[in-house]
Amino acid sequence: xxxxxxxxxxxxxxxxxxxxxxxxxxxxxxxxxxxxxxxxxxxxxxxxxxxxxxxxxxxxxxxxxxxxxxxxxxxxxxxxxxxxxxxxxxxxxxxxxxxxxxxxxxxxxxxxxxxxxxxxxxxxxxxxxxxxxxxxxxxxxxxxxxxxxxxxxxxxxxxxxxxxxxxxxxxxxxxxxxxxxxxxxxxxxxxxxxxxxxxxxxxxxxxxxxxxxxxxxxxxx
Numbered sequence: 001x002x003x004x005x006x007x008x009x010x011x012x013x014x015x016x017x018x019x020x021x022x023x024x025x026x027x028x029x030x031x032x033x034x035x036x037x038x039x040x041x042x043x044x045x046x047x048x049x050x051x052x053x054x055x056x057x058x059x060x061x062x063x064x065x066x067x068x069x070x071x072x073x074x075x076x077x078x079x080x081x082x083x084x085x086x087x088x089x090x091x092x093x094x095x096x097x098x099x100x101x102x103x104x105x106x107x108x109x110x111x112x113x114x115x116x117x118x119x120x121x122x123x124x125x126x127x128x129x130x131x132x133x134x135x136x137x138x139x140x141x142x143x144x145x146x147x148x149x150x151x152x153x154x155x156x157x158x159x160x161x162x163x164x165x166x167x168x169x170x171x172x173x174x175x176x177x178x179x180x181x182x183x184x185x186x187x188x189x190x191x192x193x194x195x196x197x198x199x200x201x202x203x204x205x206x207x208x209x210x211x212x213x214x215x216x217x218x219x220x221x
Contacts, residue, residue, distance in 0.1 A: 009033075013033060013036050013037060016037050017036075017037055017040045020037065020040050020041055020045060021045060023037075023041070023045065023048070023049050023052075024048070024049065024052040024053075025052045025053050025054060026038075026049060026052075026053055026058070027053045027054060027055055027056040031060065031061060034058070034061045035061055038058075038061055038062060038065060039065060041065075043069050046062060046065060046066075046069075050062060050096075059094055059096070062096065063094055063095050063096070064095070066094070066095035066096040066098075066099050067079070067095040069095075069099060070082075070095055070098060070099045070102065073099070073102075073103075074102055074106075078102070082098055082102075
């Protein structure tokens with residue numbers, strides 16, 4: 001059995017399909033060729049071809065392709081609902097328009113859902129923060145460390161100690177033993193003063209003359 005030799009058209013179509021990502025303006029391409037080439041385009045590639053083609057409506061070929069993308073994206077049930085509504089209202093829309101409208105509707109619905117979810121999270125966070133109880137604990141300073149600020153238990157202890165020392169000192173000064181010692185000291189001072197004042201001046205002059213005569217006689221020898 002002989003293999004069928006591909007025609008030049010088949011080779012061109014196959015080459016175009018292999019490089020479909022490079023397609024742009026197809027305004028001068030025959031419809032029967034576009035029907036063989038465009039089904040191999042992805043959604044983005046089909047949009048690019050339609051936007052690049054000027055002066056020609058490709059919906060004759062692309063309308064069924066858009067219906068296929070609609071079904072893939074939104075499901076068979078959604079297609080049936082759209083078809084039923086168009087029959088009831090006796091209107092017809094291109095599937096590209098229906099796809100774009102449905103995509104916008106889904107996007108807006110998702111955005112509203114995101115906003116509601118965000119609002120719920122914010123309310124929940126506000127409730128959680130209102131329920132939180134912050135407890136602040138103050139740690140007292142250690143008793144074995146010196147208090148440099150003059151406050152706290154250390155300073156009160158120092159004040160109590162100083163007041164006790166003052167009281168003990170006053171009691172010691174006013175005690176009978178201290179008073180007796182002070183009286184004895186005063187008497188001794190008065191006695192010494194009276195002895196010094198009882199010595200006559202002539203006595204000092206006699207002692208001075210005797211010492212002077214001894215000094216002169218020693219050096220005269």
